[in-house]
Amino acid sequence: MSVSPDWRDLPPHLIPRQLKMLAKDARGDARLRVFRHGEGPFVDGPVADCLMLHVDRFDHGVVEPSGAMAINEYQKALAETREDWSMVPFDYKLTNP
């Protein structure tokens, strides 16, 4: 699962367009929401049980299995982090969606 250190580092088509006054390149669907996980630095390391963050670029990383596992186990591990994610509290109605 792809992640970024800052919502502004997301590709333009993934930044909700109504945030364009905050990120001038925003071109995403207005129904998109931005979620954040944890407060730690954006560096390689464990994210949760069985999950690792692997940073492959300054603006991009992948939450990946920490070892070999079946795809359904990986999906289950990701699903178990659900409660750890919080929606970034923008005013998503800055402009008319």
Next chain:
Amino acid sequence: MSVATDEPTAFQEAAALLLELHYLMEQGKSETDEANEVRDRMEANWEKLDDVKRARIRGLSADLYSLGDDSPIVHPPGSHVRTERASKELTEAELREDWDSQLEFLRINPDEVGADLAAYIRGFCWTKLGLREVGMLFLERAAGNDAKFRPPIIIWMIEAGREAEAIELCRDVFNMMRQFDPVRVFTIASACSIIATRIAKSKEEQLEWIDRVIQATEYGQSEYPNWQYPSDLDYLRSPGARHMYETLAWCYLVKGDLAKTRRACNEALKLAPDDRNLKMLELCLEKQTNANDTDPVVLEALGDRFCPSPSIDSIPLVDLTFGITK
């Protein structure tokens, strides 16, 4: 081994997709399956771009908003730079052909550059960065609002295959050339020469456009000494002027004016003494002179040599750092 193809690069593809999305958003279709299908293709394309190209696409996304009413980038109206700093930074970046820096300056400091000039600079820079269609969007916006941006657009139109529009626009700007500064008048002459050699359908048409080349260039030259150029660059001593003199020389030769051909050829040779095209021009001139032949040079024989500066690279942007309006 490298192979040249007409396939668009990943960057051009990314720009085309962004433009497609921009148009859909302009039509109020941002939250539609159609727009999200474009976004999906943008996602796949994004991985093919390096950091520099990604930064450019981000910048382009922001720049395209500047064409609309609800832009996060707001320039004051007009066609002028409004601060010494903007004039200096834009000119310096242009001279080192740093298109990214010019574009970024406009995004960060929109209040320092008038909207029409900003659109022109954006059009110029995006064209230089390989995005002709995108560039034309901005250039046409600028030209629609301020006539002084029209001359250079003719050449871009020709390059884009929009010949009929280019001819119409060229006729218009030729008729109003006395409103423009000399460098723009030279640009009109250059456009006329391209039309004469590449587009004109008959010998009569060619001669008509050659007359315009001569008239525009002579007028530009007559006005140039009185013109306060806003930088240290002397256009008539710059490499670009060599093309102007060479084109003029060929035009005089076609018209049979050998004395003027010689003068223009000599001016070109001062700037490029070893240029092969100029040597060929000299040979033609010599042949005409020795033969004492009063028949003008056959147009068809000139071929592509006649128009040595058809490229957008010959258009200077530096002339756009106009006087500062505070």
